[in-house]
Structures are given as structure tokens and as C-alpha cells.
Amino acid sequence: EDLQAGDLCTVHPVVRTQEGTGRPYLFVNENMTACIIGLSEADSDALLSELFSYLYVDVAVYDHDWRRGDLVVWDNMALQHARGAVGEGARTLQRVTCTRFTYLEQYPADTVGEDLHNANLLVAAG
Template identity: 35%
Template sequence: MTATAKKHTDIELPTRPLTPGFGVEILDFDASTASPAELAAFDAVCRSNSVVVLRNQALSAAQVVGLSSRLGRLSSQHRDGPHPEFPQISILSNKKIDGKLIGIHGIGRNWHTDGTTYKVLGLTTMLYGVECPPEGGDTLLADTAGAFAALPPERQAELEKIQVVHSRAVLINKYKKFKIDENAESMKDVIHPIVVASPVDGRKALFLTKGSTKGIVGMADDAAMALMSELIEFATQDRFVYHHTWKAGDVLIWNDLSTVHTATDFDDSRYDRIVYRAWARPYELVSQTSAEEEIGPAH
């Protein structure tokens, strides 16, 4: 069965659900040759779904920047494996040239979301598969709005009172990916509720990650991390998860306020993997993003 999406455009793009009630694949769409009206319809699909998939695309790096820019303003990636010509793109890859990695490798192997250390939440992630191994290297996405809705009402009410402290310093130090910026202004903690409103449909969603979590307001550290682990385990049950098996030419887009995601391992001694990633901040939030936030990792 196929569905159609129509919003702020006279063009309807055929879609099919990825899983019941969570995400769609746009069918018969070529982003490189799409008309302005078709691209507007693409925008509408992305605004109205937490996860969107395109298959069989053939995009240059410049076209990846152009397509992802439709989702919001892109930040240059100073640390996260920047593309040599288009710093708005992070290269996720184990491939080496002259003995040196062309991007970053081995990240994202735990359930998390992006954009947790911004003072004002809102982020969309887009991945484009350039070269994909025949097995492994998949991306899993969990529906945190669906997970919240599945909780008993009394549990929902309890969680809506919880505030989580997120720290960029904790995130960076935990994974040792970068040297911690000595500028204290860029390392200030931020506090976000553990239940947020999905920008897709307004439903309440769990906002979960361990990477940047420093603690929970009014809760002992051990209890705070145990609660985060408990909720991530609940939200990532199979019934809430879309499993994306990559093929070269795939585009995968998700909203970070209503999902958590993780990557699976692959045999990096046998296969090369090259994926382009772009992080987009909604244009209406750009004025609320500091210079320090722009240059740091978006997790």
C-alpha cells in the first residue's frame, strides 16, 4: 500500500511506510533532477514524518549540501571529519588514503540522539550512502514518540517533571573524540526536559541519550543514569525500531527530537564504508544558536 503526502504544495509524492506509524520511503523521486514543485513536496514529507528514506540517488557532495540545506541551516564541521571541499558535510568512513582516514570511524555505536547540547533544541540529521558494505554498517532508529505514548499515564506524568543536565564537556571527554575546548563559555551545561514535543506532529516524545548526560536535576548520579538506561531500553524495543539496511545511493533523514539512533558494526578489515552526514538546524532557530554551539559537535 502506498500513501501520499501533501502540504503547502500542489504536488503529491508517493510514499510507503517504513514501519506502521513511523517513517516513510518516498518512491520514484530523483533529488538531482526534481522540479521546484517536487522539491517543495519533498520538504512537506520531511516536515510531516520523523524518518524519511530515498533510494537510488546519485548525488554529488554539492548536491548533498543543497538537499540537506532544504531542511535547515548547515554548520561547518570543524572536527567531525569535514569534507575537504564542503565542510558542511562530515565524512563517516573507515577508508584510508595514504595511510590516513578520510573521515571519522567507529562512532555512534550506542543509542543516542543529536543536538542535545544546544541551548535551544531542534536538529535534523541527513545521511547519504556513497559506498556501503554488503553486510553490517546499518542504522537503527527508534520512535520515541511512540514509546512515550506506550507508557502508562501515571508514568508519563512522572517523566514530564524530569529535567536532564547535558554537558558538552562530558560528551567529548567520554568518547575522547576531541580535545576539550578551554573556552568555558562553550562548555556550559544545558538543561532539557526528558519529555519534549515532536516538531513533526506535536506528540510528546522521550528525549534520550547517555553521551551528554551529566545528571538529572534532584536525582543522585547513579539513579539518573539508571533511569536513562531504563528508558532507552524501553524505547528501543523492536516494536519501536526501524532498521535501515544501507545500499549506495540511499538518503536517510530523521528528526532528532522524536527519535534515537545507533549504528551497527561491520567488518572494516574487508569493506570500505563512506557515508556523508549533514546536521541541519531549522532556519527559525538559527538566530538562537551561539557561535560556540556552531563550532562544536552537535550530539
């Protein structure tokens, strides 16, 4: 059975802390972020729109010009990634995840407790 929009959902903080540097960063994106929990729909939409206006300025976007043999490596906690339209023809993709730990072992602060009412700026993504 096909998944419908909204079937999968996760809740996590809007702002996270980068483990290596201790610096805060935004953990929202236009493709997956649905709303900010605890705000009205209008306030959530307005805040997300403002956050996205900072995240997606031209100087912050890298658009890779793919050529045969290219390999691109990134840190998922340091940047966002997406793709544009896929052209005609076959393509081969491989994903490699390099870690000894599960996601929650690496980022225990992302564990959201049962009481979401006391959480500050949680995002629902699906």
C-alpha cells in the same frame, strides 16, 4: 587539542513537547545522556535505565541495510538515530539541515533559566 569525555555538556528537559502534535516525548539517549540533575546517581541511573528499556525495544528500532545510492531522511525531534560499527573502505556523507530558524527559535521552551534548582528532571548530556 582533542576533546575529552565530559568536555561538552548541555542541560535540557527529560520530557519535551512535540511542537506539531503537543504530545510529550522523551529527550534522552544512551549515547549522550549523563545523568538526571537533582536525583542521586543511583536514582538517576535507575530511572534512565528504565526509560532506555522503553526506548530501545526491538519493535522501536529500525536498522537500515545500506546500499549504494540510499538516502535516509528523518526528523530529529521525532526519532533517535545512531550508527553501528563502520566497515572498511571509503564512504561519503552529506548532512543537510532544512530550517529558517535557529534551534532556540524553534524550541524556546528548551531555554533553561539560571535557577536549575527549581527545574524538574533536567538531563545533563555531553
